Amino acid sequence: MIRFCLLGSGSSGNAILLDNGHSKLLIDNGLSYRQLCARAVLAQLDLHDLAGVLVTHEHGDHVNGIGTLARKHDVPVYLSRGTYEALPPRLGALPKPYVFDAGATWDLAGFRIESYSVTHDAADPVGYAVSAGGAKVGFAFDLGAVTQLVRARMTGAHALVLETNYCPDMLYDGDYPPQVKQRIHGRFGHLSNDDAADLLRDVLHPALQTVVLVHVSENNNTPAQAQAVVRRALGSHPAALHLAEQHAPTPTFEVRHEAARLSA
Ligand SMILES: [Zn+2]
Ligand SMILES: [Zn+2]
Numbered sequence: 001m002i003r004f005c006l007l008g009s010g011s012s013g014n015a016i017l018l019d020n021g022h023s024k025l026l027i028d029n030g031l032s033y034r035q036l037c038a039r040a041v042l043a044q045l046d047l048h049d050l051a052g053v054l055v056t057h058e059h060g061d062h063v064n065g066i067g068t069l070a071r072k073h074d075v076p077v078y079l080s081r082g083t084y085e086a087l088p089p090r091l092g093a094l095p096k097p098y099v100f101d102a103g104a105t106w107d108l109a110g111f112r113i114e115s116y117s118v119t120h121d122a123a124d125p126v127g128y129a130v131s132a133g134g135a136k137v138g139f140a141f142d143l144g145a146v147t148q149l150v151r152a153r154m155t156g157a158h159a160l161v162l163e164t165n166y167c168p169d170m171l172y173d174g175d176y177p178p179q180v181k182q183r184i185h186g187r188f189g190h191l192s193n194d195d196a197a198d199l200l201r202d203v204l205h206p207a208l209q210t211v212v213l214v215h216v217s218e219n220n221n222t223p224a225q226a227q228a229v230v231r232r233a234l235g236s237h238p239a240a241l242h243l244a245e246q247h248a249p250t251p252t253f254e255v256r257h258e259a260a261r262l263s264a
Pocket of ligand 2: 120142
């Protein structure tokens, strides 16, 4: 069983808390320590028993809060080699950095963690799939292209956390400078609603319980548009579809090995 909650999602700060009933993990922390604690209280969660922080890449919306958190909780931070080397110095020293090669798999406090390389405009970015008690959650955000490797890592997941960053029409019609549009749309940028829907179609299977859409742009997308595109890909599949907001925690989702679906 894994419970997870997105405490924040998007360009103003990402943080995902996972709980296997014994210990917890955080994936990224772009929130200040105060914000992180306030969001955890809102979500009726706490940061006790935190076994580690997994970092996807060095962009500020994913790492701004990891230094303070790691020092206050004396918690290990797991980073790919290139991410560790590219961390902004303003974060300060990490008390327990664990540096891995992108693609590594390891066990930590009852979790199995699989990292995988993604294409994004960062030094050595990775995504994760995390399992506990036979339940698997796949995370695919901050990536510009769905590769075979992304599909392989998302296969068999009971919950999927997928980036729906932009609606292509809104991006093209919007006010961003051409080079920024190109960056977002490009292979080293972000996934569109349609990219996420295509990925979902490719890995959809009967035991999928929950899909959570994340990293939704406030300028180039709308929650309704993102959900509509992905809902079409789900078709008649009964998996629950949610969308994470930038500034408030999601509900806590619980996924199990079997099809017993619960979400609070
Ligand atoms: Zn990001
Ligand atoms: Zn990024």
